Amino acid sequence: MNFHTYGEPPSKSVRIITGQSVLIDPSSRPKGTCLEVESGIARVYCPCEETEGMTLAFLQSGDQLRTDLLCSEGVCVEALTDLSFHSNVNIDENIGYDAVNEWTLQLLRIRHLGNAEQRLQALFSILVNRLGRRCGQWCELPFRLTHERIGELIGSTRVTSTRLISKLRSSELLIAPIGTQTVSVAPSFIETSPL
Known part of the structure; x- marks a missing residue:
């Protein structure tokens, strides 16, 4: 699998060109933060050996990826279009909507x-x-x-x-x-x- 590890300078905007992936390591991130997509479309997938490449969600502008809810091996974010996301955004608990959970549910419904x-x-x-x-x-x-x-x-x-x-x-x-x-x-x- 071809991806870069995303290092985590605080509050930095990260740009990824179409086709590239980054590994998001939850152990290197502060609790209670997330990534927020600024522009573009991303595919979130599992890097685990057993489920390598399994799609969990698609994200677009404004969607948040809660890094405190990831599996211990993290997740990968693939840029389906040129992608920009902001790191270490505080989680907005008032949204009441988790894009990753919603997508995972819809993909599960499709599979059935x-x-x-x-x-x-x-x-x-x-x-x-x-x-x-x-x-x-x-x-x-x-x-x-x-x-x-x-x-x-x-x-x-x-x-x-x-x-x-x-x-x-x-x-x-x-x-x-x-x-x-x-x-x-x-x-x-x-x-x-x-x-």
Whole structure:
């Protein structure tokens, strides 16, 4: 796995380019602090040997990652788009919303749908509704996920996710233009999602 260890100068803004990951070590951080995303989109995943690469959440601007609730091995933060986050932000207990817990719950719900097609549709629906935007006739995600990552998220193999994505492309429900980092999804596909 290719990631940098994030050292922790206090209250520093950290920038990560698309595709890079940092390991957040909870033992090196003060209690009661968190990271807050300033801009960009991140994937939070587990670095543990047994669950290496397991996605826990996606974060966007304003979301907080509570470092006092991490497993002892920490978590990794991957920049899906150019990412900036602020370190050692005090936890806002009044928010009443934990982005990581909410995402983990939604990803678990997706994994429990009946078949891989339903799970893929639910995954794209939640990604577009939370992290994407409507662009004319399409809904657009500002990042791409590998077929292997999609397989991990929907509980299938890379081969199955590739087959399902090819089916979406041939049905003109998904477009991933060459030379861009975006993915366009048909609104009709999102609107009929089982979740």
